[in-house]
Amino acid sequence: MTATVIGTAPAGTDRPAHRDGNVLRWLGAYTSSMIGDNVYYLALSWAAVQAGTPSQAGLVMAVSAVPRALLMLGGGVVADRFGPRKVVIGSDAVRCAAVLAVAALLFAAGPGLWLLALLAVVFGTVDAVFMPAVGALPARVTGHGQLARVQGMRGLAIRFANVVGAPLGGLAVALGGSAAAFGLAGMLIAVSVPLLISVRMRELPADDKAAERTAWRDxxxxLGYIRRHRVLAPLIAAIALGDFGFVGPLNVGLTLLADQRGWGAAGMGWAVAGFGTGAGAAALLLTVRGHLPHAGRVAGVAILGGSVAIGALAYAPSVAAAVGVALLVGLLAGLSGALCGALLQTHADPAYLGRVTAVAGLASLGLAPLSMPVAAAAIGWWGTGPVFVTSAAVCGLGGVLALCVRDLRRAELPR
Known part of the structure; x- marks a missing residue:
């Protein structure tokens, strides 16, 4: 289906994204796909635990990260060459077919680790092209002046999917086992396809020389475009530093901290809920406001403030204090993440946006998770306090970079 060409809206005259049916269709597709992802991961982990040992289950859960990390840069090239909407529709169709096929096989026979591992590899491979394309879509479905609001709406969709997806997956497992959960995940992902087909997109001018260039050249x-860009290069570096300092403490580190302090799973759950509430509040703020002045400066300050809060989390004297600090971490991290995402999309040439998103995603989703086993081992050697403070310092370097690089510090979002 050919996408409809939409002219660029003049600054200040864009239809508000929360009242734009085109944006809302995209948001509905994205939300349904994200809920399906959450159900899928719960179904995969449950099925893997039932089929093998805990270590084997962990290997099945981790194997999808390998093709995602190796192929994501190539996925950005694919998104730019073929258009992000076509790539997202194709990716969701493949993911849906793969998950439903496994659901059908599990209905017929017991789960096998080889089947689950194969599904994880397929999912990770498709994610390598899906994620850059998803990141490139917002700038093509709305005007630049609405991108901060769209990032806020996207953040709310992610929080909603995280809250709803796991209980839905758990209910499906309880009622019909892993096969039912996989079937539900596939149907939720399938819902996104017709919605995406109905989304109108701003098309770029035709590139007559695209066929003459190799994917390697693209x-x-x-990469050269990013390296030369005065805003994007330091922005991606700041995002990477922030994620490297953030992922370890707020994932495995928080679990170990709760165990050491005797807070138990309930205490850790309250802290995670505090973080989610803060991140949701930041997303809601951007959704309502639609624009924040001095975006580059505010993002840098938010990264710095969030890094201080991360360091303080290790010294929280009680569960209540930890929840309050986690709330602050979520608020500042959510604000800086949404602003960085909006700056990335508004300052990148649309023709390069898939590749720009891929590079940023490789740092956030491909490399930053590698800090989790390192953080766990370091906490075992030196304790939570030093590791949280070190991670906070790494995260804070991203804020320092954002504030010290003049072009990034002065970067603004269009109105």
């Missing part, structure tokens, strides 16, 4: 051109 990748090199994209």
């Amino acid at each position: 990748l090199r051109d994209g």
Whole structure:
């Protein structure tokens, strides 16, 4: 289906994203796909635990990260060459078919680790092209002046999917086992396809020389474009530093902290809920406001403030204090993440946006998770306090970079 061409809206005259049916269709597709992802991961982990040992289950859960990390840069090239909407529709169709096929096989026979591992590899491979394309879509479905609001709406969709997805997956497992949960995940992902087909997109001018260039040349051109850009290069570096300092403490580190302090699973759950509430509040703020002045400066300050809160989390004297600090971490991290995402999309040439998103996603989703086993081992050697403070310092470097690089510090979002 050919996408409809939409002219660029003049600054200040864009239809508010929360009242734009085109944006809302995209948001509905994205939300349904994200809920399906949450159900899928719960179904995969449950099925893997039932089929093998805990270590084997962990391997099945981790195997999808390998193709995602290796292929994501190439996925950005694919998104730019073929258009992000076509890539997202194709990716969701493949993911849906793969999950439903496994659901059908599990209905017929017991789960096998080889089948689950194969599904994880397929999912990770498709994610490598899906994620850059998803990141490139917002700038093509709305005007630049609405991108901060769209990032807020996207953040709310992610929080909603996280809250709803796991209980839905658990209910499906309880009623019909892993096969039912996989079937539900596939149907939720399938819902996104017709919605995406109905989304109108702003098309770029035709590139007559695209067929003459190799994918390797496109990748090199994209990396060179980022390296030369006065805002994007330091922005991606700031995002990477922030994620490297954030992922370890707020995932495995929080679990170990709760165990050491005797807070138990309930205490850790309250802290996670505090973080989610803070991140949701930041997303709601951007959704309502639609624009924040001095975006580059505010993002840098938010990263710095969030890093201080991360360090303080290790010294929280009680569950209540930890929940309050986690709330602050979520608020500042959610604000800086949404602003960085909006700056990334508004300052990148749309023709390069898939590759720009891929590079940023590789740092956030491909490399930053590698800090989790490192953080766990370091906590075992030196304790939670030093590791949280070190992680906070790494995260804070991202804020320092954002505030010290003049072009990034002065970067603004269009109205």
